[in-house]
Structure formats: structure tokens, C-alpha cells
Amino acid sequence: MVFPNLTTIKVRGTRFIMELLSHDMVRTKKPLKILHIINNDFSGISLHNRDKVIEATTVTADLAVNAEVDFSGNRLPVTKNAIIHFAAIRNCRFLSLRDDEFQDYVSTSYIFQNFTYLETLDLSNTFMLKSPGSFAGLPKLRKLLLAGNDFEDLTFANIFEGSKSINLEELDISYNGLTFLPKGLKNIVPSLRRLRLAGNKLNLEKVGYFINYVQSQQFTAFPKLQLLDLSRNKLETFAGSMLSHVLTLETLNLGCNYFRNIHKGFFSDLPQSLRVLNLSMCYNLTK
Known part of the structure; x- marks a missing residue:
């Protein structure tokens, strides 16, 4: 029929x-x-x-x-x-x-480079390889979801090599076991509004290193960022001054980390735009 x-x-x-x-x-x-x-x-x-x-x-x-x-x-x-x-x-x-x-x-190298209309790409839980240039091209991409792929280390394979996603608003690389944030991200962070990094193995030093690196490459890191999710990582302390220049930040999720003492330094210099701060504790955390 x-x-x-x-x-x-x-x-x-x-x-x-x-x-x-x-x-x-x-x-x-x-x-x-x-x-x-x-x-x-x-x-x-x-x-x-x-x-x-x-x-x-x-x-x-x-x-x-x-x-x-x-x-x-x-x-x-x-x-x-x-x-x-x-x-x-x-x-x-x-x-x-x-x-x-x-x-x-x-291999996922350059497989989407001719997807010139694509705005949303969801490859969560697909166990894709860490291939250079996986997200090359994609000039209209606004949302990229990559949670749960066990990337672990993205410092050698630049999956964002050749990316033209200058309008990317949301990136989710949660639950990938990341210990470092890939430098390849620096070319797409200017447009990001929502960055989800939950469930990785990031500590304050590594997060701070990445933000300082981006800051050194551009006048302002994350000029449009509204949501940053760092929950369920390896944070034992935090410094609000690290995000003092993110003047658009509205939601910061630090829940389920390894904080022992929350002191004044946590909050000093956080941007006044902040509306939601999640410091929830979780039981049975294991290092």
C-alpha cells in the first residue's frame, strides 16, 4: 500500500x-x-x-x-x-x-563532515572510538551529546580536529572517566551555554588548568556559559575565583564530590549572575 x-x-x-x-x-x-x-x-x-x-x-x-x-x-x-x-x-x-x-x-574520523544541516547529534552510550576529526565540519551543530562512551583519555586523539561548530551551545561528555579535559575543546567553548562534565575523574587542578589554558588562548573563556555540571567528579576542594570571569554563569553543580570542609573560599569571586548552586552530598562515594 x-x-x-x-x-x-x-x-x-x-x-x-x-x-x-x-x-x-x-x-x-x-x-x-x-x-x-x-x-x-x-x-x-x-x-x-x-x-x-x-x-x-x-x-x-x-x-x-x-x-x-x-x-x-x-x-x-x-x-x-x-x-x-x-x-x-x-x-x-x-x-x-x-x-x-x-x-x-x-573509525569515526570525519564521518560527519558533510552533515552541513545537522543541529543535534546524540552519540551517548555508543562506545565510539576516539578517532581524530570525529566531529570535523558540522557548521550548524548546536547540541552534541557524548555521555557514557568510556573515552578516559582524549589528550592524544583530537576528536574535535577540523570542527567548524562555532555555534555549539550544549556539550555533554559526562560519565567518560576523563582525567583531563581535551585541549581540542578550546575552539568550541566560545559559544557554549551548557557544559556537562558529570561522572568523570576531574579534580580542581585539572579543571583549573583547562580553564586557564583556554583563557590564555582567548580574551575570555566561556563568554556565554550558563550551566556547568561538575558533579560526581574527584573534587576535594573548589575555588570560586576560577569562574570569576564567567559572567553569564547561572547554574553550577558541584554535587556528589569529595568535599570535606566547605569554607568561604568556595564561594569567593563566583559571578553575581549565579542563581543555582548544588553542593549536595552523596553517600558511599569511593575513590
């Missing part, structure tokens, strides 16, 4: 038991504005064919410029062939692969 005016397809919470979806499964008369395949169960098809689901979908979909493409929550493998066919969805505005998994051998 053909629906000549169909521009939206949503498949959510479905268990697939067929061996492979048809290559014509998303053929439409008009370009799709929304393609959502979210939180489905593909365990009923073979591993071999499960590898091809994202590839087959991207190849057959006729997408409108600024379309939304959401594959999140399916736990599908992101293979080399799937990435090769990403060219078919390069004009999308929104792309999510959250909770799908890049295969161990798949």
Missing part, C-alpha cells in the same frame, strides 16, 4: 522477528521529515542481519532537508557499511544513535 502524502514514520517499542526488513520498508512518494525507529527489540533476527538494519534503512530512506532521524535505544551495531551509507542522511537536522554500538574496528 502506498500513502502518497506520508512524511512521518515512527516505530517504537516493537519486537522484530523477521530475518531482515525489506529494502523498500521506508520507500515513500514524498521525502520523509521524521524517521523514528526507537527502543525496539531486534533480538529476534540473526546477528548477521541485525548488522544491516541501520545500513538498509539509511540507503532506502528519502529524507527531506532538515529531517529528524532517530535510531536510539535499539542496541543495533553501527558497522563500517552503515557509516559508508551515512551520505544518504547527510541533510538531516537531528540524528540520534544513542545506545546503539559502534563496532570495535569502525
Whole structure:
């Protein structure tokens, strides 16, 4: 059956038991504005064919410029062939692969450099490789979500090499086990409004080093930052003066760290723009 005016397809919470979806499964008369395949169960098809689901979908979909493409929550493998066919969805505005998994051998270098319309990219919990230039290009990107990828160390592979994301407003690299913040961030921080760093292994010295480094490269570090989340890190003390120049800061989350004594120095020189300060304690913290 053909629906000549169909521009939206949503498949959510479905268990697939067929061996492979048809290559014509998303053929439409008009370009799709929304393609959502979210939180489905593909365990009923073979591993071999499960590898091809994202590839087959991207190849057959006729997408409108600024379309939304959401594959999140399916736990599908992101293979080399799937990435090769990403060219078919390069004009999308929104792309999510959250909770799908890049295969161990798949490099992510420069895979999004031709996504000139993309504004939101969610690669949380995808175990993507730390490949140089993973986020090259992307001139319209406003939100980049990378939580839960076990990056640990980004000091050697500059994933932001070649980035043109001068309008990036939100960056989430929470729960990656980071001990250092990558210097490659310095080129995108001027536009950031929300920076989420929760659940890493950052201490005051390392956070301060990064902020001072950015400050030395630019007249003002974080001139637009409104939210900074440093909760669940390795902070044992804090110095408000470190953020004194962030005159737009409204929310600072320092909860669930290792503070023993909170003294006046914590708050001295924090910007007067601050509205929310979270110092909540958490039990059962382990170093």
C-alpha cells in the first residue's frame, strides 16, 4: 500500500522477528521529515542481519532537508557499511544513535563532515572510538551529546580536529572517566551555554588548568556559559575565583564530590549572575 502524502514514520517499542526488513520498508512518494525507529527489540533476527538494519534503512530512506532521524535505544551495531551509507542522511537536522554500538574496528574520523544541516547529534552510550576529526565540519551543530562512551583519555586523539561548530551551545561528555579535559575543546567553548562534565575523574587542578589554558588562548573563556555540571567528579576542594570571569554563569553543580570542609573560599569571586548552586552530598562515594 502506498500513502502518497506520508512524511512521518515512527516505530517504537516493537519486537522484530523477521530475518531482515525489506529494502523498500521506508520507500515513500514524498521525502520523509521524521524517521523514528526507537527502543525496539531486534533480538529476534540473526546477528548477521541485525548488522544491516541501520545500513538498509539509511540507503532506502528519502529524507527531506532538515529531517529528524532517530535510531536510539535499539542496541543495533553501527558497522563500517552503515557509516559508508551515512551520505544518504547527510541533510538531516537531528540524528540520534544513542545506545546503539559502534563496532570495535569502525573509525569515526570525519564521518560527519558533510552533515552541513545537522543541529543535534546524540552519540551517548555508543562506545565510539576516539578517532581524530570525529566531529570535523558540522557548521550548524548546536547540541552534541557524548555521555557514557568510556573515552578516559582524549589528550592524544583530537576528536574535535577540523570542527567548524562555532555555534555549539550544549556539550555533554559526562560519565567518560576523563582525567583531563581535551585541549581540542578550546575552539568550541566560545559559544557554549551548557557544559556537562558529570561522572568523570576531574579534580580542581585539572579543571583549573583547562580553564586557564583556554583563557590564555582567548580574551575570555566561556563568554556565554550558563550551566556547568561538575558533579560526581574527584573534587576535594573548589575555588570560586576560577569562574570569576564567567559572567553569564547561572547554574553550577558541584554535587556528589569529595568535599570535606566547605569554607568561604568556595564561594569567593563566583559571578553575581549565579542563581543555582548544588553542593549536595552523596553517600558511599569511593575513590
